[in-house]
Amino acid sequence: MTIQAPKGVPEYVPPQGDEFRYVRDQLATPAILAGYKYIELPYFEDVALYTKGIGESTDVVSKEMYTFTDRGDRQLALRPEGTAGVIRSVIENNLTQNGLPIKIWYAGAFFRAERPQKGRYRQLQQVGIEAIGAESPALDAEVIALGYEAFRRIGLTKFEIQLTSLGDSTTRPHYREVLTSFLSKLDLDSETQERVKLNPLRVLDDKRPEIQKQLVDAPLMINYLSDESKQYHESVKHYLLEAGIPFVDAPRLVRGLDYYTRTTFEFVHSGLGAQSGIGGGGRYDQLMGSLGGKDVSGIGFGLGVDRAYLACEAEGIDIRQALPKSMVLLSIGETHDPYAFKLAQELRANGFIVDYQAHAKNLKSGLKNADRLHAAIAILVGDDEVAANSVSIRMMDSGEQIMVLATNLILELSNRLTLGSNMWKEA
RNA sequence: GUGGGUGUAGCUCAGCUGGUAGAGCGCCGCGUUGUGGUCGCGGAUGCCGCGGGUUCAAGUCCCGUCACUCACCCCA
Incomplete structure (x- = not known):
């Protein structure tokens, strides 16, 4: 038996290697054109960064992290996503000192110990941006627009932006109660009942038809927003409409990371089969504060380079002629x-x-x-x-x-x- | 963690109710001793994933095992 690459790890050998590099570079270009600065971050971090930052109830943290103990008995994890590390670095290096917001971008590999399938890998590459320290609908719209531009730049057309608001800290708990009481009346397997307790929002995302059937009348966060959040959300949408950036309302959109609040979005491609999300992101009001930094909000996204590359293939885009x-x-x-x-x-x-x-x-x-x-x-x-x-x-x-x-x-x-x-x- | 599918030439795959291995593409050579692609002719390549079993005989049937893959949960 010759030695093989680890399970679930994609490789891009020539001539695909150059095509992949092109896709990655193009995805980053809109952010660079918008003045975002590059940040180079470690590929592993203290495990606590993710348990505190992303949330212990998430699948990403509870069962998909590559963790290890180093020789100094430190508990470390290969980074499963980018935002937590960015925030850690922003706090540690006092980047908020010289005026807000700070706008940065990153690119690189992330690691999740999942069962691999098409478009879902144990090592995945993302291009991401974060704009930290300012709250304005224009900034939310800018971030969404930069993601849209990124995918358009490599020629993708068969994707849509799904947009919603997950509410703020004043309205979320109330909605959560309403949703939990609704869900507790349903006929659910024990595993899903457990999820209702841990993170009821995520149950809305279940793809199984027998579950979805029961969810048609489920209460939606979008109808429980505070006036302030509602207005903010409408304003974000207004900016996008004015700029001609198409989006669809996705009141059931749920993301896998706990830190998202208010503006939340996903880029969904129709040609990829089950793993249709090619990018996603949102605003996080509490993340900076919860990791010990200044209590300011931020917003960002991660774009999946592997999936974007697959999407090009699915749309029949000839990348080679662009090289x-x-x-x-x-x-x-x-x-x-x-x-x-x-x-x-x-x-x-x-x-x-x-x-x-x-x-x-x-x-x-x-x-x-x-x-x-x-x-x-x-x-x-x-x-x-x-x-x-x-x-x-x-x-x-x-x-x-x-x-x-x-x-x-x-x-x-x-x-x-x-x-x-x-x-x-x-x- | 759960369920399905697939492992045969470098790649994509065919191989029926068991009879000793094939195609296309690619590769090498020749047609053309300074002109590639197209075309024609010729050629090389396989522990048929691995281990065991049934049989006169196994790529084919049975058992096991490993790997890959798709889907669920979840996510980029």
Whole structure:
């Protein structure tokens, strides 16, 4: 038995690797354009951060964390989500000192010890943002808009924004009582009854038809909002409507993490099967305070890069054509290798993406190689070229080929590639 | 944790009521000794997941086991 990757861990090998990287980068771009600053955080944290921050009653904390004890007997956990770590860092580094709100973004891997299935992995990648220390419907709308833009940017169209408000600390307890008393009258299995006690809201999300049937008349949070929360929610919706960002009211929307209050949303894709959520987030009024920081509210989201990538596939989006085109430099026969090697260095120094394939057996096999590598341009260095201090530039799709002086190569390429020239270079 | 499906060539998969292994794609070579893709011809590749059982005979039937996968719970 050869060694395999751990169960439930996705891999993106070439050529998918570059496509995945593209998706991840594009998902982050709207936030960068909006002035959000990057934060690099640890991949493991004190277990207490998550039990206190996310809530012990959540599945994520109670049964899906990868926890371990280090040599100093510290209880640690691979991070299952991003927000708690961001808040911890904001508090620890006093980032709230220099004016609010602070807007940051992050990207990276998260870990959940779940049973894997399509689109649900034990190691998942997210791009996330957080805007901390300000409450205004405009900010909520901005965060939602940035998520919307992110998915649009990679070409997704078959998704919708589901939006609701989970109420504030003054109205939530009352609603919870109402809901609990409703649920306690239903015919539920013991496991679900247990969930009613722990977190009744989550029962609304149950997909089993026999449960859903009983929930048609369930009381909804949206009808129990305080005037203040209601007004705030209406205002958020108004901003979105004005900006032309489509959303649907989702009064039964529930999220898996306990810290969400008021504005709560999810990006749901229709082409993914069971794991349809490609992103989600919301506002958290108490999280900063409960972790020992300033008592201010924040809002953020996490976008699933793995699922976004799957969604592209489901929509038939051709990511490869969006990637930079590549050039292959071929030397025919060994004698020209040093000459070609030097040319490759020069091209790269000028920003071109150049794959140098040394000493092709003959031109035919060299071109075949270039074709297999999906090169858009082949630069040929053979006897004829070297004799004339030249190289040949061959456009692989048209077959058009010209010989130019080596000293003019950079200039020639730059001239020929003016249209969309960034397509040939690494950002 | 619960339920279903699948393990056969590098990949996707076919292989009927048991008779000793196949296709497409890819790969290598030749047609073409400086021109790739298309086309034609030729070629290589398998402990049929693993262990046991039934049988003259097992990829095929039975038992076990491992892995993968989809779905439920839950989540990005």
